[in-house]
Amino acid sequence: MWSTIDITMMSRAIMLARRGRYTTRPNPNVGCVIVDANGVIVGEGWHQRAGGPHAEVHAWRMAGDKARGATAYVTLEPCSHYGRTPPCANGLIAQGLKRVVIAMTDPNPQVAGRGIAMLQAAGIDVCSGLLADEARKLNPGFLSRMERGRPYVTVKLAASLDGKTALANGESKWITGPAAREDVQRLRALSCAVVTGIDTVLADDPSMNVRYQQLGYLQQQLDEDELIQPLRVVLDSRCRMPATARMLSLPGQTLLVSCQAYPAEFMRTLPANVQCLQLPDVAGRIDLSALLQYLATSCNSVLVEAGATLCGAFISNALADELVLYQAPKILGASGRNLLQLPQYQQLSDLPSLQLIEQRKVGVDNRLTLKLGD
Known part of the structure; x- marks a missing residue:
């Protein structure tokens, strides 16, 4: 034909x-x-x-x-x-x-x-x-939004060879090398929204933005004024977000998602590019399905950069489509912090279905891309 x-x-x-x-x-x-x-x-x-x-x-x-x-x-x-x-x-x-x-x-x-x-x-x-x-393959996020009513969700993870994300005392900078961190900047640049949890904000005070100077080879293809900052989304069920958080003062939009109303005094401190959204809770935590349904109004793709609990919740609730794992040539030991918090599976048949899509070197680290689900 x-x-x-x-x-x-x-x-x-x-x-x-x-x-x-x-x-x-x-x-x-x-x-x-x-x-x-x-x-x-x-x-x-x-x-x-x-x-x-x-x-x-x-x-x-x-x-x-x-x-x-x-x-x-x-x-x-x-x-x-x-x-x-x-x-x-x-x-x-x-x-x-x-x-x-x-x-x-x-x-x-x-x-x-x-x-x-x-x-x-x-x-x-x-x-x-x-x-x-x-x-x-050109448009997994757009197709997901149109066909399923939710964005395509990628969970980004970084761990040592023994599956740890930090030492027992929380030290984690840096497990992966500079080339992997550059690659994460390009992942963010591809995403409509970057989602993290309040515990990550309180522990690390991250920027969660795309830093043009760290895009590496992409700088030759993309002018700085063409760069679209992803929406920064912080899941903050109990309204613990500090008014001094670094990301609140950065260019680009930030969305604070809670299960209760923020105090009026806190709201008065927020710049115009920061919005608040109240969603239902599930066992005291934000309803992730409701979050994705809300983001689907304008977001094709969502990148989750968070701790073991939130990343695990997206996976265990079958709301993640893809994992991108940066594996560093380091061993942090048995007392190090685990990569994911998942249910206590009783049978191998209960495990999430994973399919390796791509494996490649990124500097000294190994990047694995895995599809979740059938």
């Missing part, structure tokens, strides 16, 4: 789409290639920033009159509704495309097949499903 040119051009569109992965959120990453009847690329582009032109617009602007009678390869079904930009399906029709090849339909209820129907009604030959699995 698919020609060599079809596969080559869609592969090119997928590669282009990846260029927007740090800047498009909460929109999906999309790439588009326009090819004339001779198999020559006459236009291409990718979605670069939410609110800006979509991939198809960049491609047809580059193609100009050469778009008429050509074939467009798009990694995601062209939109069919008016948002911050006009519908791309209408634009492709106006440009006189003869054929449109789509990797996958858009699960967004505002699109969900309507873009394809519009193109077909205009007499355009539409084919879909080419390299669909590869296209899905």
Whole structure:
């Protein structure tokens, strides 16, 4: 069904789409290639920033009159509704495309097949499903939000060879090396929100932001003014957040989540970029399902950087999709602090299902990426 040119051009569109992965959120990453009847690329582009032109617009602007009678390869079904930009399906029709090849339909209820129907009604030959699995990998967070009503959740962990995160006295700086800490900055830059717990804030007073100077090679691909700071989310069920916490004075948005109202005096100290949210509790702790449902209004992907209790809660409640573990070549001993707090499993069949997706060296450390669930 698919020609060599079809596969080559869609592969090119997928590669282009990846260029927007740090800047498009909460929109999906999309790439588009326009090819004339001779198999020559006459236009291409990718979605670069939410609110800006979509991939198809960049491609047809580059193609100009050469778009008429050509074939467009798009990694995601062209939109069919008016948002911050006009519908791309209408634009492709106006440009006189003869054929449109789509990797996958858009699960967004505002699109969900309507873009394809519009193109077909205009007499355009539409084919879909080419390299669909590869296209899905471009947007795990967007797809999770649209299909499951919650963001894609990654739990970041760092431990010694014997599975410890700190010495018994709490000392942990630094278990991992500078290259791994740089890699974490890039993980944050990919995330819509970074979630931590109040105990981590009280113990470490972290910034939980992306530090541009520590992005390493990514600085060559991303200008500092393109960097989008993730939403910093602190789970603080009993309202223990200190007004002097470092992150409260940093640029970017911070969300404090509690199970009760913060005192009025504390609220008066908060800058405008800090918001508070009250959610129901489950056994005295914040309802994590309710938290993810709230974050799904604007967040595709969530990175959890927290202690053993909160990280364990996301895993044991089947709310984590992926683990990223940085394993350092150190041994901290039996009295060191454990990586995760999980239930006392009685049978091997009760253990969380894990699948190793990637393993690679990051400086002196080993980075493991594991998928959770079936």
